[in-house]
Amino acid sequence: MTARMIELNLDDQDVADGTGLSKDTIRAYRRLPEARPTAENAAAVAKALRWTTDQLLHGTDVEVSADDKADYGDEASLDDAIDRVKAIVAAGCNTTPRRVSVTITII
Structure with a gap:
């Protein structure tokens, strides 16, 4: 967070x-x-730093490929998409976690 603030020439009061x-x-x-x-x-701090909350909290961002943006109309396809997101998150941990929980917020 501090490095990003320096990069954007922001101090605590600016944020x-x-x-x-x-x-x-x-x-x-x-x-x-x-x-x-x-x-x-x-979310407010991430927005002020022009970052995602993933970047703020974990120093990384989840990348979504064009295949992941496909139209998922049925429940099975949605479950497949969620499983892919969980795999992306697990890979970002550089380990095999026992459990990955994904929360999706649609704004």
């Missing part, structure tokens, strides 16, 4: 102004590993 959060909250997110933003706050 606070862009998110509606306090400067102290932004500083805590940057400096304290135990500071965990809510989903809403993470």
